[in-house]
Amino acid sequence: MVATTPVDLSWKNSILINRDVVNELKKLKKQDAPDLLVHGSSRLAQTLFANHLVDVLHIWTLPITLGKGKKLFEEGTPTQGGN
Numbered sequence: 187m188v189a190t191t192p193v194d195l196s197w198k199n200s201i202l203i204n205r206d207v208v209n210e211l212k213k214l215k216k217q218d219a220p221d222l223l224v225h226g227s228s229r230l231a232q233t234l235f236a237n238h239l240v241d242v243l244h245i246w247t248l249p250i251t252l253g254k255g256k257k258l259f260e261e262g263t264p265t266q267g268g269n
Contacts, residue, residue, distance in 0.1 A: 188230055228256050232263070235263050238266055
């Protein structure tokens with residue numbers, strides 16, 4: 187888990203990443219392990235995009251308009267080539 191606050195790590199094989207997120211995720215991606223998933227963190231998603239750590243992106247949206255909101259793809263988000 188990537189978090190800035192204490193979290194429950196009772197789920198099997200859970201680890202906490204709270205520093206040097208990019209390098210720690212790069213290490214995890216090199217391991218022969220299941221996929222890494224992100225649920226509901228636009229801030230973490232921006233970090234992943236900026237460091238080319240996204241291999242596949244699936245987006246589920248629930249359209250609702252409340253004020254200005256957050257952008258999923260911030261200004262200057264680098265593009266990544268696909269197959």
